Amino acid sequence: MRFGESILLSQQENQSVPDLIPETALPEGFRSGFVILWGRPNVGKSTLLNALVGEKTAIVSPKPQTTRNRIVGVVERPNAQIILVDTPGVHQPRHQLGEYLVAEAKRSLNDADIVLFVADATQPPTDEDRLAVQILFQVFPKAPPDAFAVLNKKDQIPSETLRQREKEFGSLGPFQRVLTISALYGDGLDELVATIIDSLPEGPPYYPLGTVTDQPEKFLIAERVREAVLHYTRDEVPHSVAVLVDSLEETRSHLLSIRATIFVEKESQKAILIGQGGQMLKKIGTMAREEVERWFGRKVFLQLWVKVAHNWRKDSGALARLGYRIPKGDLQ
Ligand SMILES: Nc1nc2c(ncn2[C@@H]2O[C@H](COP(=O)(O)OP(=O)(O)OP(=O)(O)O)[C@@H](O)[C@H]2O)c(=O)[nH]1
Ligand SMILES: [Mg+2]
Missing domain, CATH: 3.30.300.20 (K homology (KH) domain)
Incomplete structure (x- = not known):
């Protein structure tokens, strides 16, 4: 890879970024689309992005408002290209940087084929969770994209509590499904990817195969x-x-x-x-x-x-x- 030239990073070092495969060579029914990771700060959106991409694309920390920009990570499967978009956590802004963060997150929704509302299952829904859901369905009053609630950090709580959380978060909005995962330990991610691919529209890849991020x-x-x-x-x-x-x-x-x-x-x-x-x-x-x-x-x-x-x-x-x-x- 030459520095300062390419903004597309290939997963394999020293390998040039391959050209887009011709549409005729794509497996029949190939799917692709944009999946927005949406939710309040600190719930594990960036951890989920990294776990699915398999590379540390977005930085992660225990402090809220870690992510400040829309960050793209690409996940490839033989039959699909999933463009994950990590966003800054939605919150009530207290200064111009906060306003920027929420505006940046909202802007990402314009691209959405699917939205994953990511939440922290260790706590009942907070006001910020409600705000995130409210903004999400305000932005799409007529034709919302497929929206799934993804309850993260299931490694931290017993299964009865998790079932309770599924009800509490599931009732916040018209989600197609509620899934439970641990982004940190990779639990539930295969089912999540399968659910995403099932909902993606058919179409050719948006990025050259092998792309990890466009940052x-x-x-x-x-x-x-x-x-x-x-x-x-x-x-x-x-x-x-x-x-x-x-x-x-x-x-x-x-x-x-x-x-x-x-x-x-x-x-x-x-x-x-x-x-x-x-x-x-x-x-x-x-x-x-x-x-x-x-x-x-x-x-x-x-x-x-x-x-x-x-x-x-x-x-x-x-x-x-x-x-x-x-x-x-x-x-x-
Ligand atoms: N136990 C546990 N901790 C997790 C899990 N996923 C994320 N975390 C932790 O939660 C904290 C926040 O993770 P981030 O991925 O930075 O959260 P975020 O939603 O991107 O936060 P913002 O960028 O501030 O919006 C970090 O300390 C992570 O290690 C999980 O599945 N289990
Ligand atoms: Mg983040």
Whole structure:
């Protein structure tokens, strides 16, 4: 794979992305379509995306509002191509970044052939679950796509509780079916994939076979840095962080040389991220570098800088510069 050129990442390293197979060569009845992962923050949407794609495409953390962008992951079966779309968790926004997250999630619904309303089975429905369901069926008052409720984290609760949850979540909206899974342990995923394929429309693949994601390389790298920050920091710091990759070069010795800047909102947060003698930034850099090396299958040299962008989450200009641009008309 040449860096800086292709935005389609092939699952097999060192293999060029194959051309779209001609329609005549497709098995009869081939199905394809867009499946939107929808739900409140922290229920396991990104974990589910990664489990189904078989690659860590989206970053995951125990903190709510981890995902900030629409993220595509592609699942292939002999008879189908499933385009999974991970979305930021739906919640009641408290600042412009929050508004962006919900607008970004809603925008993804436009593509939907199927919506998976993902919920956390360890708790009864919350107000945010109700909000997510309400928005979903508001967006499609007339002809909703197929919608399934997918209750995640079943590994955490006894089966009687799970049956109770199936009733509670199933009654929130007109879902075709309620399925129960554990994205973390891979439980119930075969049945989920079979259910998705049954509901997909017939048609040729949207992406070249072998595609894992359509996220640009710089975005994938910035997300690995953000994930490392989420991993090592607490309280407001994770939510105040944005990451931009400033440069990405392949050296003659095939080393991938990356410079990235971590933006925070306050000087005090900058001090936390750098840590005593730069120890914290070093730990963040090591974790991110190892993840990027794993993804690209080659050695990486990662340089990180930390800068303050005062209150960027409340400033639409700063949000846009950091890659969170709110499309006009999507904020009602
Ligand atoms: N026990 C258990 N934990 C899970 C499961 N799926 C996800 N988790 C955990 O739940 C937390 C949130 O997972 P994410 O995948 O980041 O959740 P999300 O819905 O994408 O969250 P946002 O991006 O904030 O909307 C992480 O700590 C996961 O490890 C599961 O099946 N079982
Ligand atoms: Mg997520």
